[in-house]
Amino acid sequence: MVKVTYRQPDGSEQTLEGKPGDSVMQLAIGAGVPGIVAECGGSMACATCHVYVDDAWTGKTDTRSESEEDMLDCAMAEMKDSSRLSCQLRLTEALDGLVVHIPEEQF
């Protein structure tokens, strides 16, 4: 199992355990993590699953595709180098302990 911590803008956090292959979005939706809205269900059409990957994990996740970057550019909260669509970020054993930050607003 892979542990992921979701940190809210107010500093509160929630740690969940998921299977490799699941997306960071799916894991959050299953547990009802606030702020991961994921209205399009993972089609890269809504940008409401936007997260910032914690600095400690920079370079450990896979890279963003061009279409993911296009969609992130459309998100409500500012796109940063650490921005990911959580529906495109898949759990792997190497990501055990991943920390992601949830932006203030998603739509």
Next chain:
Amino acid sequence: MTGKETTMTLIEGHAPLTPDASIPVLDVDPYDETVLADPFSWYAALREAGPVAFIPRYNVLAVGRYEETRQTFSDHENFVSSRGIGFNDFKLEKPWRPPSIILEADPPDHTKTRRVMSKALSPKVVRTLMDDFRAAAEEVVDALLERSEVEGVVEIAEAFPTRVFPRAVGMRDVNPRHLVDYGAIVFNAVGPDNALRRAAMARAPEVAAWINAACARDRLTDDGLGALVYGAADEGEITPDEAAMLVRSFLSAGVDTTVTGIGNALWCFSQNPDQWEALKADPSLARPAFEEVLRITSPVHTFLRTANLDTEIAGHPVPESAKVLCVLGAANMDPEKWGDPEAFRIDRRPVGHMAFGAGIHGCVGQNIARGELEALLSVMAEKVDRIEPAGPARWRPNNAIRALDRLPLKLIPN
């Protein structure tokens, strides 16, 4: 036409298909008008038949279980859109209008046009439209609250999007009837050669001519969604002709579908007063409520894909050029996925429903549709105490859309 094409006798505009013997045969007519009006037993029969079934009436395959529908619909490499998302195989027969360069296209062409449209319809852009959506929702709703009875389809479902959407696009020409009907024509056209399609084709020349003229750059303001798309042409991302085609896509896919979504939402609430109470108690449920409306009513009930090479569905072989009905409405009612699909629960949060499709062809306008519905439902939740039926609702059969024709309602103000 090449020699090969002229010698082949097409069935419903596509190549004849001999299904693999392992695929169950389902002898139904999903396009019978009584089935279109009440499709739930067809949906159930399709799911029960197997992961994929053969429909002899139209010589096509069909999927309706959640997993296979999602899989097939979003597998754009094996199941393409460029050969038409209806019965006609564009490789074998000329389509009735120049194909859409987003809906009826594959990567890499699709990637380019999709990017332009996602930017024009992004959450950020929709945010700038919300004040207008709310103001318009108040005008529409206030005018109706003084009346004892309203016709929900015309007076709310059609009235609201035809007021806000052309303004958002920046259209100078507005003909609400043509705007609503154009979508209905395009969606009937993806069906088989039945009475609905023939009636749509008979009206198409007049309506399509008006639409094409209204999409020209000089018929648009310079501050709307249309201008954003023409701006992409100035930047060299697409050609001016492509820009005009994409503006046309706003109108085919953005009006009738939203009209349908609103009508279906009002119908759901008129049938489920406890859920209206729940929305009034917590108006922040307006967005998730719309998702549940979409799941349970599936405004776009069926689109097709074409196998572009020999492939398979759930282990059953599927030959190149097979047409596959992806019955989104059936997937949205699959008990395996949803547990209690028949229950309309606005707090369900049905992430992954298929009403906007999935994958690279997932509806690019879904953010604006959500914005419109959020505005309208939250304004209504503030002002309307109860929504009650004032007579029987009637559905309007369409080959791809499940929309209401009539919805008499009583709106009881707060």
